[in-house]
Amino acid sequence: MTMNAYVKTERTEGASYKKAPLPKPGEGEALLKVISAAICGTDLHVYQWNEWARKNVRQIPMIMGHEFVGTVVEAVKGGFLKAGDVVSGETHIACGRCYQCRNGTRHICANLALPGVHRDGAFAEFMAYPEASLVKLPESIPVEYGALMEPFGVAVSAVENADVAGGNVVVIGSGPIGLGIVCAARAMGASRVIALDVLDYRLSLAAKCGATRTLNVSGISPADFVLSETQGVGADAIFDASGSSAAISGAFKYLRKGGSAHLVGLPSNPTPIDLASDVIFKEATIYGYHGRKMFRTWTRMINLLESGKVNFDPIISHRMPLAQSEKAFELLLKGEDASKILLTP
Ligand SMILES: [Zn+2]
Numbered sequence: 001m002t003m004n005a006y007v008k009t010e011r012t013e014g015a016s017y018k019k020a021p022l023p024k025p026g027e028g029e030a031l032l033k034v035i036s037a038a039i040c041g042t043d044l045h046v047y048q049w050n051e052w053a054r055k056n057v058r059q060i061p062m063i064m065g066h067e068f069v070g071t072v073v074e075a076v077k078g079g080f081l082k083a084g085d086v087v088s089g090e091t092h093i094a095c096g097r098c099y100q101c102r103n104g105t106r107h108i109c110a111n112l113a114l115p116g117v118h119r120d121g122a123f124a125e126f127m128a129y130p131e132a133s134l135v136k137l138p139e140s141i142p143v144e145y146g147a148l149m150e151p152f153g154v155a156v157s158a159v160e161n162a163d164v165a166g167g168n169v170v171v172i173g174s175g176p177i178g179l180g181i182v183c184a185a186r187a188m189g190a191s192r193v194i195a196l197d198v199l200d201y202r203l204s205l206a207a208k209c210g211a212t213r214t215l216n217v218s219g220i221s222p223a224d225f226v227l228s229e230t231q232g233v234g235a236d237a238i239f240d241a242s243g244s245s246a247a248i249s250g251a252f253k254y255l256r257k258g259g260s261a262h263l264v265g266l267p268s269n270p271t272p273i274d275l276a277s278d279v280i281f282k283e284a285t286i287y288g289y290h291g292r293k294m295f296r297t298w299t300r301m302i303n304l305l306e307s308g309k310v311n312f313d314p315i316i317s318h319r320m321p322l323a324q325s326e327k328a329f330e331l332l333l334k335g336e337d338a339s340k341i342l343l344t345p
């Protein structure tokens with residue numbers, strides 16, 4: 001019994017579309033038929049086999065992918081899901097035993113396991129997944145949006161914490177998570193959302209997601225622009241989804257006194273911040289985010305989508321068959337006009 005899957009087969013760059021054994025659900029796991037799966041930056045790292053991937057990937061061969069929507073085909077006996085339910089997956093599979101798990105912060109479990117990094121993932125026809133990490137989606141939400149809930153959850157988690165209603169915010173980086181932050185900030189009542197990027201294509205998507213101003217920051221600092229847009233006061237909140245150390249350090253120059261910085265992007269090197277002038281005298285607050293609160297963020301996301309205030313259509317740039325995974329990865333790695341690519345098995 002085999003299925004088609006996109007598999008990391010070697011500890012080197014690349015992956016292969018090939019036959020893989022049908023997954024057998026373990027205890028507490030449901031068997032899902034994958035409807036659609038999205039490619040994330042993490043998958044690019046695993047594909048490229050960079051330093052992070054070499055350190056973190058535990059098993060080879062491994063089916064890649066972690067952002068998905070699927071249908072339950074084999075439910076857990078006595079579980080809360082039934083065959084036919086459409087589900088999305090919380091990708092932080094928590095141990096349930098560590099300090100964080102037992103103190104209300106399961107999303108930062110000390111022993112996190114992620115599909116497509118630590119165990120078989122979603123770029124396949126079928127997938128076995130812990131029921132406790134699945135979220136049933138209402139019929140009112142477009143099915144393919146289910147594949148984008150995981151990255152959008154990071155955005156919602158940050159925006160919800162930032163108290164943006166009526167405020168002026170800056171979003172650094174207009175990739176899929178930055179776009180999610182723009183969508184969420186507008187839906188939660190931010191007055192001004194200034195989106196920054198170095199690619200005009202991405203800025204055009206940010207405008208479609210509701211950014212009130214966009215700025216291409218190639219070779220320039222956005223500080224003067226942000227200050228002039230905010231009557232010289234600076235932004236109430238900045239969100240970084242770029243992972244650029246220079247952009248993050250620079251953002252503290254246009255964060256207002258008493259403002260907050262919300263960091264989601266992953267810089268590959270230590271980021272210099274002038275603590276005295278940019279944090280202490282400013283009374284700035286810095287937050288980091290890793291994942292979504294279980295399951296408060298998911299409930300909020302579903303409510304936002306059901307209200308119609310958030311639309312993922314501008315974020316989805318391509319829909320491709322799983323058999324064309326190789327082409328999809330090449331497209332993203334070349335940095336061509338692409339945002340979120342959905343793969344359909
Ligand atoms: Zn992801």
Ligand SMILES: [Zn+2]
Binds near residue numbers: 095099100109110111
């Ligand atoms: Zn834990």
